[in-house]
Structures are given as C-alpha cells and as structure tokens.
Amino acid sequence: MLLEYVNLTIRAFAGVFAPLYGQRGWKLSALFAQMVSIGVASLPTVALANFLLGIVLAIQGAGQFEKLGSTDLVASLVAFSVLREIGPLITAVIVIGRSGSAITAELGTMKVAEEIEALNVMGIDPVRYLVVPRLLAMIIMMPCLTVLGEGVGLFAGWLISVTTLHLNGFFYVTNSIAAVEQKDLFTGLLKALFFGAIVGTVGCFYGIQVEGGAEGVGKSTTKSVVTSLTCMLAMDAILTTIIYFIL
C-alpha cells in the first residue's frame, strides 16, 4: 500500500515537471478547472471557518489576559496563532473535508465506471491526465486559501476586539504588526504547501485504489479523509519542530 502510494507520488511529481523535459504534459485548461473546483469553490467555507476561529481566539485570549491586566496582548496572540498555526491548519481541515474527499469520490466513481481503464486502453496515462492537474491545483490553491483565510481570521480578531472587548482599533493593528515577523507568514505558507501536496496525493491515491462499486467508493473516501487528516497533523508537528529548532 505504502509502496504504491510512493510510486504514485513520484509519478505525479514527475508528471508535473514533464513539460520541462519536452514530454507530453498536463493541460492548462484542466489545471484551471481544478483550481476553480478546489480553490475558488472552497473560499466561502474557508473564510467562514477562519472568521469564527478568529473570534474564538480573541475572546478566549481576552478572558485569560484580563486576569493579568493586559488585554491588549490579544492582538499578538491572534496574529501569531493565526499566521503560524490556526490559519494553515483550519484551511487544510476544510479543504480535506471538502475537496480531498471530492477528489477521492470522483476518481473512485470513474474507476468503477471503467473510465480510468478506458484512459489506459486509449494510451492516455491516467496519472498525467487525472492526478497531475488535481495535485498541482491543490499545491497552488492551498497557500492561496491559507493567505485569504488568515486575512479573514485576523480581521475577525480585530472586529471582535474593537466592538466587544473595547480595544483601540489602531493600537490593535500596530500590536499585531509588532508581534509577528515575516518568518511567521512564511512558516504558515510552507505548511500550506506541504498540506496541499499531502491532500492532493492521498485523495488521488485512494480514488485510484477503489474496488467494488459504490460501497468501495464510500470506504475509500472515508480512508482518504482520515489518512489526509492524520498525515497533515503529523506533517504539522514535523515542520513545527524543524522550524522551531533550525530556523
């Protein structure tokens, strides 16, 4: 199973760079279609989730900082957490549930309906035709969604702090800027990049592995979501450790 996953991942990444070596590659139109399906269509849910978590972070933080008499630290907490951890994480969770599962279900249904075998018989590599555009779209769109989600999360923190916690809006912004470094933003984006690669490859792998009709599609979709979430959290822990100790 693991060997097959590694094989598919290598073939998919080789397929991404195939046009550079003069080989037949992926089509721009297929990539854009997947970017719309994975990215643009996920935007409202990603924005809503980040907005709500921005509110929760600000209120929870305010409750603790109030005891210390330093409520203005809410801005630092929200900015730091959203950029480094919450933004990439919650965005990935939404994308896994919405787009990762959809990729598995779509490819799985295509497998059951003999469409993937039809591609093989026509001499069209299913990895090049189906997997590469989805993987590439996931790698491109995950950081984009993360940046937008982080923006919404930061705005939600500011909004709740100004309207409910009665903090000064201008000082909130300056505190936020002072609390974070460029590295925090890049850390979040780096995580998003890896999360995109994980969700794309795992989603496609379980889709192509489907056996046994509708029941098989359901089982594979569940496995895909659980595996993506587990791998994403493991990757988060690995990257956080590496960044903490090395960078």
Place this chain on the structure above:
Amino acid sequence: MSDPTPAPSQSKSPYALEVRNLNRSFGSRKIMQDISFQLKHGEILVIMGGSGCGKSTLLRHIIGSLKPDSGEIFIHGTEITKLDDEGMSKIRKRFGMLFQTGALFNSLTVGENVALPILESSDVAPNIAELVVRLKLELVGLTGFEHLKPAQISGGMKKRVGMARALALDPDLLFCDEPTAGLDPVMTSVIDTLTVDLTKKLGLTAVVVTHDMTSAFRIATKMIYLSEGRILASGTPDEIKANPNPYLQQFINGHADGPIPFKLSKDNYLKSLLSPESL
C-alpha cells in the same frame, strides 16, 4: 533502439491476434487454463460463455490491463505480455475498445469524449479534431449530438458514442465488452449491424465478448466458447451450432436444465421448495 511495434502493413504475422497457452490464476482459483486461438485480419471473433467463465478476464489480458501467469499474446505479430508501459501505449493506439457501460466521461460532452484520444495522443489542431469527431459520429449515426453530455443521451446512444470514440484513432483492432448488454432488441440489432458494417467498411478485426446468443450468431465469423476458464469449443457459427457438446448446446439454446453446473433446475427448485426444512 528500434520500435517494437510495427505498423500493420509491415507486420509479417498472418494473424491480427494470436493467443498461445494463456494461463492465469487468482489465488488457488484457475481463471484461464491453456487458452490458445488465432484471429485473421478482418475476422469478427465472438468470445462467449456464462457469467464468471473468464471471458472478460481474457479480454483484459488481450488489451494489456492484466498480465498472465504464463503464455503469450501477439497483436499483429508483437508479443505484448512482456511490453513495458511505453510499448503497450504504442500498441494501444492501434486498437479501440467499446466498454460494457460505454465508459464515457460524464464531465465531457459527446464531442469532447470522441475528441479525447485524438487530442491526447497527438498535437492535432482542435479544428481538425472537430472535423474528425463529426466524421466518427456520422459513422455511428449521431451527427448533431456533439454538444450533449452523456447523461442526456440514452443507453444505446452511449454505446454508439463509445464506438465512435473507439474508432477515433482509426484502429485496426476493435474490442467490444458486452456491447449489447442492457439494450432493447431493436437497439441490440442496431449495434450488431454497426459492428459488422464498420468492420467491413474500415477493414477492422474485431473481438466481441458477449453472452447474447442472438447477437453472437448475427455478427461472428468465428466463435469460441469458454467454460471454467477453458476453451470448450471453437469454430465458425455453423460449426458451433452443429457441435454436439452438451454444455455448448445448453448454453446456446439457453436451457435451465443440463450439464452446466451453475443451474438451479426446475426439479431442484421444486424439491428444495417442498423439502421439510423449507416448510
């Protein structure tokens, strides 16, 4: 390195397809046992047999989706069981396949489905591909349906679009897996006529897997009957009809009672119904 896949005109083999001593097991279950046959250019071979007899598995070996445990498969003289993905891909461009379900891509229109192998296998300009698509759809009597999605057309039309797609790259070998399954008798006849006409007009060699006997005798120039992974009988349709093998006769006449072991005969059914355990 030389190209291992010669063009049909260069092929020295008298056979379009030749299968030699093919064996395949899944676990302890033998799916194919010593399958051998030859098919000359222009012939239509019907592979028939009951459900689970190994006919679809045999077809999947011939198209290279499965690899045998032992044996050889020659397509226009090229042995394909040892070919790598690239070599197989070249061979596959020379044959077309009509799937049981049509296997059309639901996200693409009828025209895009037919154009897919053309656009993906070469750098043909889209307007040329469009012209070829119209030509292929005309061959199967579906001119003007280019812009519809597969969900908007009937089962028989899907099969015909599948046929147009199979013919898109002007193959010399056509494979059909249960082409008339689930179709009404009139549409079955339409698909049969289409298969015979296209084979003659385009000079194709065809392999059709079916258990529809009316359809099989209508199109075949050669038939093989598979039972439990073995070829039990082969020959022309007349030879098959005259073959006294009781298994074959039970199968082609569609009788419930006979030597074929998957039956539940009228007598057995009545016995089991009236047995004390069932009361």
